[in-house]
Amino acid sequence: MELAQSTLFLPLFLCVLFLITQEKVLVSAKHPTKLFVFGDSFADTGNTNKSLPPGAPNSWIYPYGITFPGKPTGRFSDGLLLIDFIAEFIGVKSPPPYRPYILRKEGVVDLKFGMNFAYGGTGVFDTFTTDPNMTVQINDFQKLIKESVFTAKDLNSSAAFFFLSGNDYAFYLSNNKSLSSIPTFMTNVVNQLTFNLKRVYDLGVKKVVVTSLTPMGCLPGNTVRSLFQTCIEEVNHLVGHHNLLLQQGVAKLNTETKKSLMILDLYASFQSVLQNKGDHQGSIEFKNLLKPCCVGTSNTTRCGSVDAKGAKMYTLCEDPKSAFFWDDIHPSQQGWRAVYSALEDSLKQL
16 A cells, blocks of 8 residues: 555655746746847946056956956946846856957857947947947947847847947037036937837847936036045936936837836935935945945045056055945945845846
């Protein structure tokens, strides 16, 4: 009798195991298998040129990458970026940067998980850098599709992420434009951005994600005026206008794309951390939320700057994990981790 029961139990157990396995396969199949990334330094994982003029923001010099992997990788942080955490959440590797793939300087590049086209300092339009703006980044993506590097099947199971940190606006103001004239320019930026989103969707990517602007008035490059004590609310108010236009543009596109676009609200997630709201941060604590870990010692120097003799012209905090911001613009790895934690519920929509 016991033998008969054991014999019956084994097929039943295998059947249940098969159903559980199939359920896991079906669930995982819903996740994007490839990520295509466009934008600027908030997402650049190694595209920016290593040879830059002195004084230019350079993510290829010490102490960038000091936390991970212990040396510069081209990321504008001491370690990982938000896109790295998003990739891990989805269950894929962070996609490789496009530039090394084209230059063929780093051997065979694994294209299994997509491609990162983001370049630090770029924008929707031309900015301070000669690196490819977002339109050119998408052109490069389209070339790979035409060359069958990525197939229709690849695109159908992929997601595209667009990161915009505000270089268009910084460049606009550098040309002696006033803050009061920015709203008109914002319409042009958002119109071009939403056009870019639709363009990538039309190429075959079924899920397209775009970030809102962060509270730029809270970036250390702005809060330095108050010795890193207070944000500039006038700037944040203008950011709100950009984000409203973006919401309207994405809502309109979603009527045409069967709700295939979503916004990652970096403004709310940054503010959640900066205002220390909610429990999402867990054990993450920051000593000074507005003061960067790595900062230049003068108005003309920045994180990583050295003089002609190689002497440091910046200061570095003792523990990057204690700082939300890494430099005058970018969060630290721990800062991005906190932002990611605040966004985790939104990312489940993927």
